[in-house]
Amino acid sequence: MADIAQTAPQSGPAHRRRPLPLRLVLSGTWLLVVLICAVFAPFIAPHDPLAQDLLLERLPPFWMAGSEPGYYLGTDGLGRDVLSRIIYGARIALTVAFVAATAACVIGSALGLIAGYYRGFVDQIVSRIVDIWMSFPPVLFAILLVAVIGTGLHSVILAIIVIDWIRFCRVVRAETFVQVKLDYVDSARVAGFSRLTILIREVFPNTLPTIVALLSLEMGIAVIVEAILSFVNLSISTDDPTWGGMIAEGRTIIYFAWWVLVFPLIALFLTVLAFGQFGEGLKDRFDPVLQ
Amino acid sequence: MMADAFLDIADLSIVLRSDRAHRLLRSVDLHVNPGEVRGLVGESGAGKSMIGKTIFDILPRAVEAVEGAVTLGGTDLLALSSNARRREIAAAAALIPQDPLTALNPVRRIEGQITDRLTAILGFSKKAARDRALTLLEEVHINDPERVLRSYPHQLSGGMRQRVLIAAAFAAEPKLIVADEPTTALDVTVQKQILRLIAEMQAHHGTALLFVTHDLGVVAKICQNVTVLFGGKVVEDTDVKGLFAHPAHPYTAALINATPRYDRPDQSLLPVPADVIEATRAEIAKADAEWLSQRGQTLKAAS
Numbered sequence: 001m002a003d004i005a006q007t008a009p010q011s012g013p014a015h016r017r018r019p020l021p022l023r024l025v026l027s028g029t030w031l032l033v034v035l036i037c038a039v040f041a042p043f044i045a046p047h048d049p050l051a052q053d054l055l056l057e058r059l060p061p062f063w064m065a066g067s068e069p070g071y072y073l074g075t076d077g078l079g080r081d082v083l084s085r086i087i088y089g090a091r092i093a094l095t096v097a098f099v100a101a102t103a104a105c106v107i108g109s110a111l112g113l114i115a116g117y118y119r120g121f122v123d124q125i126v127s128r129i130v131d132i133w134m135s136f137p138p139v140l141f142a143i144l145l146v147a148v149i150g151t152g153l154h155s156v157i158l159a160i161i162v163i164d165w166i167r168f169c170r171v172v173r174a175e176t177f178v179q180v181k182l183d184y185v186d187s188a189r190v191a192g193f194s195r196l197t198i199l200i201r202e203v204f205p206n207t208l209p210t211i212v213a214l215l216s217l218e219m220g221i222a223v224i225v226e227a228i229l230s231f232v233n234l235s236i237s238t239d240d241p242t243w244g245g246m247i248a249e250g251r252t253i254i255y256f257a258w259w260v261l262v263f264p265l266i267a268l269f270l271t272v273l274a275f276g277q278f279g280e281g282l283k284d285r286f287d288p289v290l291q
Numbered sequence: 292m293m294a295d296a297f298l299d300i301a302d303l304s305i306v307l308r309s310d311r312a313h314r315l316l317r318s319v320d321l322h323v324n325p326g327e328v329r330g331l332v333g334e335s336g337a338g339k340s341m342i343g344k345t346i347f348d349i350l351p352r353a354v355e356a357v358e359g360a361v362t363l364g365g366t367d368l369l370a371l372s373s374n375a376r377r378r379e380i381a382a383a384a385a386l387i388p389q390d391p392l393t394a395l396n397p398v399r400r401i402e403g404q405i406t407d408r409l410t411a412i413l414g415f416s417k418k419a420a421r422d423r424a425l426t427l428l429e430e431v432h433i434n435d436p437e438r439v440l441r442s443y444p445h446q447l448s449g450g451m452r453q454r455v456l457i458a459a460a461f462a463a464e465p466k467l468i469v470a471d472e473p474t475t476a477l478d479v480t481v482q483k484q485i486l487r488l489i490a491e492m493q494a495h496h497g498t499a500l501l502f503v504t505h506d507l508g509v510v511a512k513i514c515q516n517v518t519v520l521f522g523g524k525v526v527e528d529t530d531v532k533g534l535f536a537h538p539a540h541p542y543t544a545a546l547i548n549a550t551p552r553y554d555r556p557d558q559s560l561l562p563v564p565a566d567v568i569e570a571t572r573a574e575i576a577k578a579d580a581e582w583l584s585q586r587g588q589t590l591k592a593a594s
Binding site for chain 2: 119182183184186187188189190191192193194197202205206208
């Protein structure tokens, strides 16, 4: 029966590498720059981010008249170097982004998978909790939480986890619903696998593209929440440089020294944008179903 | 009940959980002897796939088997716990699914999806399972089995995926294979190839085959016996020659008449006449009323 024999596709498993999409390259590059800044801050930053020098206060950025060499992005109202503070601020922003988003992701995704896969009673409980959670205004909830458990990096991270796990839970639950209806789940069942094995080995990998995209997005959101909490002075101590804190300080002197507010704002904006784009780009590029 | 049947479904009724008086399968009897090829024919919604799903314990949540027995190789499946049942099924039976596009896990390589059952349930070594997979892929006429094993499903065509699924179904040398409309989702030219392949594999391995289809032409080609289902009720159970020569039930006769004839292209397509459907429905309604009057009280108590 050679006439019905078939060959594997030309491309084969080691399929040709498509060029990386531009948004993945751009967002990845920016995140890498921020990461390097965060890790090597003491070596990169031109000045001590906490060193005050009242003789050098409100220096403009380097291209404007009156700027001092070495203070590229100017200084704030206490004479601290804005560039150095932005570089050090990346540390806190990224710490919060990674730790809080990852923890929220693990908790939310696990509950979402279980609720979406086992349905019934478990799903009822998880979904009702999510409903209740969603009816709180999230930022207000965070502020309330930090006010109760005290300020500090730990509190900020905890607040973000407590607020944002539902984001993962809802999306992953919905995605699991869709996956469970597909025939490969039945095939695995027919092949004799237990429900737990099927959930972990068959269903979970299929939800990963969604989870990864959401994780990246969530890191951006975590950066924003941290900035908001810093802005209302509920993050870590005001001395430590955070982007939100710098924006808050800059707001009071925006008419004399706009750069104190604008540069951290740009860093914040680009980072949040990059996280979102990076996640979407990853999903586009590596989701085998979309290929 | 036939003593030598490998698969023996007796008096199986399936109801909606939300309305337990509403039967989807109506006291179905079906048996498949070792090595037999049996066709299971019916319109969409007649409950053909439901029978396969009951055997494999993959019924949708909304329905439930309320009475009857499903015996596989002498073991009553419905009496087993869920865990014992899936092991029993994995060793004795396999399914060739309807839609090869969704029946393979998109994020896993083909190799694992063929060898899973061998390594995890039947205790094959990795090497032995891989060798077995390669042999099987050759049997289903895939020219480059090594490469296919390394592939992901999206890298294969629909026909190729169905070949892989057929190979996977035969992997553990099951005694029974249920093919649930295995060609419906495929291109017409590929359908014929896949059909021939299934028949060839069945003959080679001597497996019993329950072939679910709505196509009487296919039944005539590959089956020895046939069960005709209408509205979840068996209306005819006979051998293929008898089916076409002298159908016992008017519905079956009408169904045979409705099959398009390639040798008479000028003849218009004949529907199954409304009075035949009405009569068959009345028959079912009568059987339902009897069934309900016997079990109405217990059903109410249970729900």
